[in-house]
Amino acid sequence: MGTSLNRFDALRLAFASMVFIYHAVVLSGLVPESALELNLALLAELSIQGFFIISGALVYGSWERSKGLADYTSKRIRRLYPAYAVIILIPAIVSAAITFEQPGALGEIARYVVANLAFLNFLEPTLPGLFEDNRFGAVNGALWTLKIEVMFYIAVPVLAWGLSKLTRFWWVGIGLLALGGLVWQHASLAVDHRFSEQIARQLPGQMMYFAAGMAMWKLWDLVRAKAGLFLLVGSVILIAALWRPELAALRSLGLFGIITGFAFVRGPELNAARWGDISYGVYIIHFPIVQMLVAAGLFETLGLGGGIAVSALVVLPVSYLLWWWVEKPALRRDSHYRQVSEERAAEWPNTKPSNWTPQETGSPS
Numbered sequence: 520m521g522t523s524l525n526r527f528d529a530l531r532l533a534f535a536s537m538v539f540i541y542h543a544v545v546l547s548g549l550v551p552e553s554a555l556e557l558n559l560a561l562l563a564e565l566s567i568q569g570f571f572i573i574s575g576a577l578v579y580g581s582w583e584r585s586k587g588l589a590d591y592t593s594k595r596i597r598r599l600y601p602a603y604a605v606i607i608l609i610p611a612i613v614s615a616a617i618t619f620e621q622p623g624a625l626g627e628i629a630r631y632v633v634a635n636l637a638f639l640n641f642l643e644p645t646l647p648g649l650f651e652d653n654r655f656g657a658v659n660g661a662l663w664t665l666k667i668e669v670m671f672y673i674a675v676p677v678l679a680w681g682l683s684k685l686t687r688f689w690w691v692g693i694g695l696l697a698l699g700g701l702v703w704q705h706a707s708l709a710v711d712h713r714f715s716e717q718i719a720r721q722l723p724g725q726m727m728y729f730a731a732g733m734a735m736w737k738l739w740d741l742v743r744a745k746a747g748l749f750l751l752v753g754s755v756i757l758i759a760a761l762w763r764p765e766l767a768a769l770r771s772l773g774l775f776g777i778i779t780g781f782a783f784v785r786g787p788e789l790n791a792a793r794w795g796d797i798s799y800g801v802y803i804i805h806f807p808i809v810q811m812l813v814a815a816g817l818f819e820t821l822g823l824g825g826g827i828a829v830s831a832l833v834v835l836p837v838s839y840l841l842w843w844w845v846e847k848p849a850l851r852r853d854s855h856y857r858q859v860s861e862e863r864a865a866e867w868p869n870t871k872p873s874n875w876t877p878q879e880t881g882s883p884s
Contacts, residue, residue, distance in 0.1 A: 525743075525782040527573055529789040531798035534566035538661060539805040539834060543827045546809050547818040548654035561761075565774065567664055568728045570802075572771070572778055574668060575732020582675045583736075594854070595672045601849040602841055603665060606803045607635045610646055610658050617648035624648070631658075638666040641717070650810045661806045670722040671729050678733070693734045700726030701768055727768075731775040742779040750780020799846065800838030808833050 541563035544556055578595070585591035611632050618624035624647040634643040644657040678696070682689045700723045707719035718724075735742060742749055753776015760770040791798070809830050812818060818826030 526789050528792040532791040534569050535798045535802040537566040538563045543809050543830055546813050549823050571728035572732040575729035576735040579733045580736045582679050597849045602846045605845050614646035614648050653813050659806045667722050693730050696730040697727040727771040731771045743783045746780045746783035749776045753777040795842040797838040797842050800841040805834045
């Protein structure tokens with residue numbers, strides 16, 4: 520895979536920001552069940568599915584570039600877990616400081632820490648003393664996708680082995696993965712169970728999006744060369760999938776085309792990681808910050824727009840601190856994410872000639 524312009528860093532930051540805005544509107548409780556809330560819910564859902572597609576490409580590529588299972592595992596843990604653990608432990612410490620004299624509180628906090636550090640957020644989503652009077656009491660409702668990401672990380676070596684056995688017919692395996700995810704979703708929703716929707720959106724229900732990303736990696740040179748065509752066709756497919764419910768299964772194809780097209784089409788770099796890769800930080804940290812500001816009455820005082828603006832003024836600096844103090848130090852010195860941050864910070868604000876070909880960004884470490 521040669522070097523080329525891509526905008527995966529910008530896409531991930533845009534997706535994280537969309538989820539942040541949606542959660543700010545929902546958690547504020549100022550416009551419940553409104554058209555704004557419902558439309559933002561759809562955009563947030565598309566953003567999460569876009570995240571899965573990008574992860575499918577970059578993580579699968581990370582596996583192919585790794586020296587072995589230990590090397591791959593080390594890179595995945597270093598990239599994901601240190602910041603995640605910090606986001607779990609800080610609210611737990613705050614809760615302990617508030618409720619240390621409350622009977623049974625330490626036990627609840629311990630269960631929260633154990634469950635959430637194991638990515639089982641649904642078992643203990645709340646903490647005593649935190650956000651109990653908010654519209655929703657969850658400490659960090661954005662973290663449910665991390666469990667799915669980790670499950671995909673674990674599956675990648677097996678999936679890669681299976682695809683390698685298919686040689687030039689690897690696309691059959693990709694298609695079966697996507698079909699399997701679709702069948703899982705429909706079968707789960709067909710069962711009359713209170714957790715049907717939650718089960719449907721777990722892995723393998725999201726595999727169609729990861730599979731689309733894996734296909735992106737396998738077709739890297741093609742999608743890079745035909746980016747404009749992929750963007751156009753993907754846009755048409757996604758519009759059709761959103762317009763006609765019977766075409767919903769095509770959503771992953773539409774997103775695949777839009778993401779690959781936007782990532783590779785000629786134009787400005789949109790270097791979102793020039794001072795640090797904060798998309799992961801924005802995603803995992805925004806929810807408790809918004810909850811805190813809602814509990815403090817800031818949204819009620821300033822209104823929805825003012826509350827979102829102040830939330831952003833807190834989320835962005837904290838995300839940068841998380842990157843520089845936790846995420847970046849945990850990475851190996853040869854990590855792509857670390858190198859891009861250092862290189863881009865050194866280059867900016869140097870201008871590029873119109874025919875420049877920037878170094879690849881957003882690619883797997």
